[in-house]
Amino acid sequence: MIALSARGLYKDFRGFRATNDVSLDVEEGEIHAIIGPNGAGKTTLFNLLSGYLKPTRGEVRLYDELISHLSPEEIVRRGLSRSFQISSVFSSLSVLDNVVVALQSRSGLPAQFWRPERVMRQFEPRALELLEQVHLTGLAGRLAADLSHGEKRQLEIALSLTQEPRVLLLDEPTSGMGSEGVARVIRLVREVARGRTVVLVEHNMSVVAELAHRITVLQYGSVLASGAYEDVRRDPRVIEAYLGEEVA
Ligand SMILES: Nc1ncnc2c1ncn2[C@@H]1O[C@H](COP(=O)(O)OP(=O)(O)OP(=O)(O)O)[C@@H](O)[C@H]1O
Numbered sequence: 001m002i003a004l005s006a007r008g009l010y011k012d013f014r015g016f017r018a019t020n021d022v023s024l025d026v027e028e029g030e031i032h033a034i035i036g037p038n039g040a041g042k043t044t045l046f047n048l049l050s051g052y053l054k055p056t057r058g059e060v061r062l063y064d065e066l067i068s069h070l071s072p073e074e075i076v077r078r079g080l081s082r083s084f085q086i087s088s089v090f091s092s093l094s095v096l097d098n099v100v101v102a103l104q105s106r107s108g109l110p111a112q113f114w115r116p117e118r119v120m121r122q123f124e125p126r127a128l129e130l131l132e133q134v135h136l137t138g139l140a141g142r143l144a145a146d147l148s149h150g151e152k153r154q155l156e157i158a159l160s161l162t163q164e165p166r167v168l169l170l171d172e173p174t175s176g177m178g179s180e181g182v183a184r185v186i187r188l189v190r191e192v193a194r195g196r197t198v199v200l201v202e203h204n205m206s207v208v209a210e211l212a213h214r215i216t217v218l219q220y221g222s223v224l225a226s227g228a229y230e231d232v233r234r235d236p237r238v239i240e241a242y243l244g245e246e247v248a
Contacts, residue, residue: 002064003028003197004049004080004167009058011044011221018044019055020221026167026214031189031198033208033229036218037241042201043171045218049199050082050169051075062167081165083156083173091145095136095155098144099127102162127162134158134188150181157192168192170200174207186210209233217241 004026011019018041026032034042047053049060051072060068067075090098103123131137134154139147147155153173160168173189174182182204189198189211202208208215209229216226217238225235232238 001028002026003030003062004199005061006045006049007059007061009045009048009060010056011041011048011053012056018221019048022058022218022221022223024216024223024226026197026199028197029193029195030213031193031200031211033212033215034199034201034218035203035205035208035215036224040218041221042218044221046082046169046171046199046201050080076163076165079164079166080169081160081163081167082169083153083160083171088159089144089147089152089155091143093144094140095131095142095144095147096124096127096140098155099130099158099162100124102159103127106162130158130161133161133192135184148181150177150184153177153181153185154188157188161192165196167197167199170198172201172203174202174204182207 002025006022006024009019009022010017022045034045036042044053048055048068051067051070051074055068058068059066062075062078062080065078067078067080090101093101100120100123103126104120128137128140131140134157136151136154136158139151144152144155170189174185177185186207189200192198212229214227215229215232217224217232219241224241225232225238
């Protein structure tokens with residue numbers, strides 16, 4: 001079953017074509033990596049898939065339902081959630097309260113920080129479950145500002161999971177991390193991918209090699225190659241354009 005698909009996507013910015021006839025199928029349950037050199041159009045494609053940009057032409061479907069005309073919030077409600085390269089964490093709140101606030105805003109109750117404690121506390125058990133999933137239980141009481149970079153990424157994944165997504169988009173989940181953090185995120189992505197479809201933009205090729213079932217390589221806004229990691233990494237056009245000796 002195809003969880004997420006794009007057909008003939010184009011995005012033009014004042015005459016500059018950042019996305020050029022991109023078609024893509026992501027199967028349910030797979031981890032799909034989108035890679036490509038700087039400026040290849042990865043972020044633009046992510047924005048198109050998650051509704052933050054509207055395509056100039058083409059369409060995006062989530063489980064066969066057309067979503068490319070919907071707002072990001074409506075797309076989230078249909079089961080596609082996305083983490084950002086730029087942190088969406090509230091630094092002045094504790095780790096636990098970040099997740100509580102995210103659960104509260106998903107519940108449809110208006111986001112009010114002066115909401116009575118007892119209303120907020122009803123979200124705590126679920127928040128603690130999510131923190132356990134991302135291995136942050138021990139840091140629940142810590143101020144988010146005091147988390148390490150890697151821990152913040154773990155918290156961001158927990159925030160995305162509050163939406164109970166069927167499809168999760170992760171924007172460079174290992175960016176700026178040391179090898180220990182990278183190994184932790186690889187494990188975590190594998191765990192959250194159980195029973196879920198994951199699409200990630202990732203620069204670190206060893207992360208892609210470890211995680212991705214299939215990859216799509218972008219170049220100048222177009223799909224250069226797409227398929228199983230093992231096949232794509234041997235594609236001479238891909239080696240020439242991007243991968244080089246790193247994985248060849
Ligand atoms: N809002 C915009 N207006 C004009 N040009 C844009 C806009 N957004 C992106 N671009 C251009 O589109 C191209 C693709 O950018 P994009 O950020 O999608 O690439 P990327 O593959 O994510 O790059 P990186 O790996 O550096 O993050 C770039 O040339 C960029 O300058």
